[in-house]
Amino acid sequence: MSETSQQLAILGGKPVFAAPLHVGRPNIGDRKAFLRRVNEVLDRRWLTNGGQCVQKFERRLCAMLGVRHCIPICNGTVALELATRALDLQGEVIVPSFTFVATAHCLQWQGITPVFCDVNPLTHSLDPQKIEQMITPRTTGIVGVHVWGRPCAIEALTEIAQRRNLKLMFDAAHAFGCTHQGRMIGNFGKAEVFSFHATKFFNTLEGGAIATNNDELAKKIRLMKNFGFTNYDQVDYVGTNGKMNEISAAMGLTNLESLDEFIAVNRRNYEAYRRELAGIPGLALIVYDEAERNNYQYVVVEMDAAIAGLSRDDLVKVLHAENVLARRYFYPACHRMEPYRSHFPHAGLLLPETERLCTRTMCLPTGTGVGAAEITTICSIIRTALDNASAVRQRLQSA
Numbered sequence: 019m020s021e022t023s024q025q026l027a028i029l030g031g032k033p034v035f036a037a038p039l040h041v042g043r044p045n046i047g048d049r050k051a052f053l054r055r056v057n058e059v060l061d062r063r064w065l066t067n068g069g070q071c072v073q074k075f076e077r078r079l080c081a082m083l084g085v086r087h088c089i090p091i092c093n094g095t096v097a098l099e100l101a102t103r104a105l106d107l108q109g110e111v112i113v114p115s116f117t118f119v120a121t122a123h124c125l126q127w128q129g130i131t132p133v134f135c136d137v138n139p140l141t142h143s144l145d146p147q148k149i150e151q152m153i154t155p156r157t158t159g160i161v162g163v164h165v166w167g168r169p170c171a172i173e174a175l176t177e178i179a180q181r182r183n184l185k186l187m188f189d190a191a192h193a194f195g196c197t198h199q200g201r202m203i204g205n206f207g208k209a210e211v212f213s214f215h216a217t218k219f220f221n222t223l224e225g226g227a228i229a230t231n232n233d234e235l236a237k238k239i240r241l242m243k244n245f246g247f248t249n250y251d252q253v254d255y256v257g258t259n260g261k262m263n264e265i266s267a268a269m270g271l272t273n274l275e276s277l278d279e280f281i282a283v284n285r286r287n288y289e290a291y292r293r294e295l296a297g298i299p300g301l302a303l304i305v306y307d308e309a310e311r312n313n314y315q316y317v318v319v320e321m322d323a324a325i326a327g328l329s330r331d332d333l334v335k336v337l338h339a340e341n342v343l344a345r346r347y348f349y350p351a352c353h354r355m356e357p358y359r360s361h362f363p364h365a366g367l368l369l370p371e372t373e374r375l376c377t378r379t380m381c382l383p384t385g386t387g388v389g390a391a392e393i394t395t396i397c398s399i400i401r402t403a404l405d406n407a408s409a410v411r412q413r414l415q416s417a
């Protein structure tokens with residue numbers, strides 16, 4: 019056993035980090051600008067219901083994405099519910115299981131059955147070659163997910179959707195600020211849904227938005243997000259309360275001003291991890307297409323336990339013991355969560371790549387709260403753990 023390995027917390031040493039380093043620690047832009055905006059909101063006494071901040075935020079989003087509409091919503095999950103409902107999705111809808119559970123829940127919540135389709139092991143998003151076998155007479159749509167901000171196989175999905183008369187939309191919760199073939203995400207499918215949750219690199223505290231170039235759809239979503247009100251005293255739709263409030267929009271306006279900086283920090287961190295983890299057998303960082311704009315908000319490690327000597331789960335335990343709160347993400351896959359696990363107990367048979375990926379991937383801390391020195395330390399913990407894999411395994415087995 020090497021000298022450094024004795025210092026690993028899992029082997030009895032003290033944690034390297036005194037305070038936890040989280041994945042998804044919020045980025046916060048110019049605090050003074052935010053507080054000034056909050057004060058203005060309070061002075062105006064207009065806290066929600068399409069106030070000035072929300073209107074301005076919407077205009078900025080549209081300009082940035084080059085879309086006709088980008089409607090701010092109270093969170094990404096309600097935005098998904100609104101978009102799928104406004105598109106009149108019913109019956110069965112094809113989705114990946116390798117995603118955050120909200121992608122499936124937004125359908126199930128509305129009595130629509132999510133049908134889980136396997137992903138491509140290289141891209142981690144829906145495998146177009148596996149979609150057709152999941153289509154039945156009850157299928158009405160496909161919800162692709164731009165996992166890690168890397169766009170899905172948009173052209174192939176569009177071709178299938180058109181040929182099979184299905185509606186295609188995207189869960190773009192991870193992909194704010196990214197491009198596909200030079201075009202901003204937000205412009206594809208019938209609609210694309212963003213999450214601006216606190217853990218996303220760009221946040222509005224809680225929040226989300228629906229981007230679409232379809233005027234009719236946008237009109238319907240605007241009514242639905244406001245209880246279906248078409249006029250002061252008139253309701254024409256079943257609606258919900260999906261409105262974004264003014265303080266969230268003030269945070270959005272503020273953080274938009276720092277968006278380029280957030281992305282630059284994410285990229286710098288991602289490249290530092292890449293450099294420091296290069297050459298470790300059985301461990302690889304996912305790659306981004308450098309010809310596109312990426313937000314680099316996820317540093318995703320994929321591990322092959324047989325080669326690395328430690329499983330992903332063991333390495334996560336080592337990191338947690340050091341106060342590095344790496345996350346098994348996505349784990350478990352949606353089909354292994356309730357109610358899907360009970361509804362489709364054998365779904366895994368059709369999802370071999372998803373099943374494999376869920377045991378191999380984890381996210382490391384990044385964002386403006388993580389610096390170069392911390393990344394060096396995290397990577398050295400990983401190297402030390404793998405260099406001393408058998409001692410670590412023994413300790414974990416006896417724990």
Ligand SMILES: Cc1ncc(COP(=O)(O)O)c(C=O)c1O
Pocket residue numbers: 093094095096117118120121163189191192212213214215225226
């Ligand atoms: C892929 C995906 N879809 C949907 C959501 C839900 O967004 P929100 O948390 O804003 O409701 C998230 C994130 O939380 C997500 O990662």
